[in-house]
Amino acid sequence: MADRRTARSRGKGVALEHLPGKLKDADQAKLLDALRAVMEEAPLFTPTMPRSGKPMSVRMTNCGPLGWVTDKERGYRYQPTHPVTGKPWPAMPKPLLDLWREVAGYPADPEACLVNYYSGDAKMGLHQDKDEEDFAAPVVSVSLGDSAIFRVGGLTRKDKAQSLELKSGDVVVLGCDDRLAFHGIDRILPGTSALLPEGGRLNLTLRRVTKPV
Ligand code: SIN
Ligand code: FE2
Numbered sequence: 023m024a025d026r027r028t029a030r031s032r033g034k035g036v037a038l039e040h041l042p043g044k045l046k047d048a049d050q051a052k053l054l055d056a057l058r059a060v061m062e063e064a065p066l067f068t069p070t071m072p073r074s075g076k077p078m079s080v081r082m083t084n085c086g087p088l089g090w091v092t093d094k095e096r097g098y099r100y101q102p103t104h105p106v107t108g109k110p111w112p113a114m115p116k117p118l119l120d121l122w123r124e125v126a127g128y129p130a131d132p133e134a135c136l137v138n139y140y141s142g143d144a145k146m147g148l149h150q151d152k153d154e155e156d157f158a159a160p161v162v163s164v165s166l167g168d169s170a171i172f173r174v175g176g177l178t179r180k181d182k183a184q185s186l187e188l189k190s191g192d193v194v195v196l197g198c199d200d201r202l203a204f205h206g207i208d209r210i211l212p213g214t215s216a217l218l219p220e221g222g223r224l225n226l227t228l229r230r231v232t233k234p235v
Pocket of ligand 1 (some may be wrong): 172188206227
């Protein structure tokens with residue numbers, strides 16, 4: 023595909039794909055409308071770290087049958103309801119399902135879409151996405167709003183990492199050998215996008231949680 027830029031691939035299959043400008047301006051605006059409705063029904067909340075109870079700097083919500091949440095008492099997990107409202111998560115907007123079907127190369131739909139909102143000074147420490155049952159499915163991430171410096175390394179914390187600037191409309195696929203790569207967000211670059219009038223960045227991560235039957 024012409025717009026694919028493979029940042030790195032090892033052995034068979036593409037491991038990490040960065041698709042710059044995958045979503046055009048009009049698609050970003052449409053997706054944002056759908057996400058505003060999601061956030062209306064399932065408001066952003068401040069997650070806390072397991073054990074320490076330290077608040078994360080991002081605020082989050084989810085859509086889809088399952089949502090990723092964390093708190094001091096019960097730690098990282100997926101659950102079908104919003105931890106504050108107790109209501110089921112809103113449905114995943116169709117454009118996100120369509121995107122997954124196009125880029126994931128996986129025979130079943132995603133079950134969770136984590137929505138992270140980064141205000142200007144928010145960041146996300148280096149971590150692995152490993153609360154899912156099935157690592158055969160990739161993680162597909164969509165960036166909207168201000169640009170971010172994304173860091174992605176190897177399978178241990180100490181592996182050398184590379185930095186990528188993720189702009190509004192960019193899509194990243196972490197699959198194959200990089201499905202469990204350590205990654206995080208070093209910082210947001212405020213004022214780099216006009217998409218969100220309030221500023222900041224929304225990141226959506228689509229994931230398959232359970233093994234398809
Ligand atoms: C995440 O790893 O949950 C978020 C990554 C990003 O914000 O791009
Ligand atoms: Fe992650």
